[in-house]
Amino acid sequence: MIREEPAFKIKNGNFPLFVLHVHTTDMDKLKSELETRLTQTPDFFTNTPVVLALAAIADSGVTPDLADLVTFMRTHGMWAAGVLGGSAEQRQAAMQAGLGLFPDAPSRRAQPQPEVPQAETQLAKTQPETPLPPPTKQPELPGLDATAIEDEPRKEATGSGRETPQPAAPQPTTMIVDKPVRTGQRIYARGGNLVVLAIVNAGAEVIADGDIHIYAPFRGRAIAGAQGNENARIFVHKLEAELISIAGCFQVFENGVPENVRGKPAQIRLDGTRLIFEPLPE
Incomplete structure (x- = not known):
């Protein structure tokens, strides 16, 4: 029996997108400056998807007319695909304008420190406090960031006394x-x-x-x-x-x-x- 192929498939996609960072709630000012920039490159943004980043105006208390901004952008060949950041009201307005909502980058939360048993605490206090040496710095090379080398993470010992190797970080x-x-x-x-x-x-x-x-x-x-x-x-x-x-x-x-x-x-x-x-x- 021949298996019928499904009519569609949904897969993750990873595409480069331009991000328009909105720094003002004055849409007339934004459209004026944007039009000036777009007239310099009339064909570059033709049918180009763009994400609107609203983080800079999230705390302004103002919800701009995003539907009007989307219409303006389309007349210049730019297609707003969605918004990034913004307040709840601004994101609601974005959905009403037919825009998608891009998830914010997850913020790093401080990890709770594990509780140290009292005996270990007393033992630690008896040890002399020796300052750690400063981190080694990599030489600055073209295309490479000069970043500090962090101490290697502790390795957990197994029952056989062997150390469990840590997985290597993926290299670009x-x-x-x-x-x-x-x-x-x-x-x-x-x-x-x-x-x-x-x-x-x-x-x-x-x-x-x-x-x-x-x-x-x-x-x-x-x-x-x-x-x-x-x-x-x-x-x-x-x-x-x-x-x-x-x-x-x-x-x-x-x-x-x-x-x-x-x-x-x-x-x-x-x-x-x-x-x-x-x-x-x-």
């Missing part, structure tokens, strides 16, 4: 592209870094959840930290970009990139919500 993957990225082509390094060894032409787009390294002329669009990694960086051998974006903060170059890095090796990083362009040694 790296996608390597050694062919030119053509106009209209899009490459996405999901969950890791992207290394491009050939030219990225104008109109091409390279995306990574981590860092982006381009060891050739770069004339297209680069989107690093696509899933919100604000520590992501972009390293370019020859910067002639159309657009640079890190963790949803982007900059369009209608009149070319900044003079101090134009056509030169450079790195781009995020400072708050501002993109910083720094030249690299040639």
Whole structure:
């Protein structure tokens, strides 16, 4: 008997999205500034899904007219897919406007400290207090954060006296592209870094959840930290970009990139919500 295929399947998806961080409840001001930005790149956001981040206005006590904002965005080719953050009233207004609700990132809660038996407490007080040595710091290398090395977690002893090994943390993957990225082509390094060894032409787009390294002329669009990694960086051998974006903060170059890095090796990083362009040694 031939098994009939189901009419649909539901699977998890992981897609890079632009995030529009709303910093004001004045929708007229927001639409005016947004229209100015969109007229600079009339075709870039065509049919592009966008998430509205409302965290900055969550405590304002104001519920903006999101339905009107959604209509305005669609006239400029931007399709609001949902909202992130916001107050209960704002999220309710978003649902009434036909928007989805993206879950907030789970906050880290302090773990309760285990109770120490009285005997162990008294024993601990008899031990001399020796300050721990400062954590070792990794050298700062391109594309790597200089982070402190934490002490190894304690290993639980088994009944045989052997230590139970701790599972290794998953390492980010790296996608390597050694062919030119053509106009209209899009490459996405999901969950890791992207290394491009050939030219990225104008109109091409390279995306990574981590860092982006381009060891050739770069004339297209680069989107690093696509899933919100604000520590992501972009390293370019020859910067002639159309657009640079890190963790949803982007900059369009209608009149070319900044003079101090134009056509030169450079790195781009995020400072708050501002993109910083720094030249690299040639």
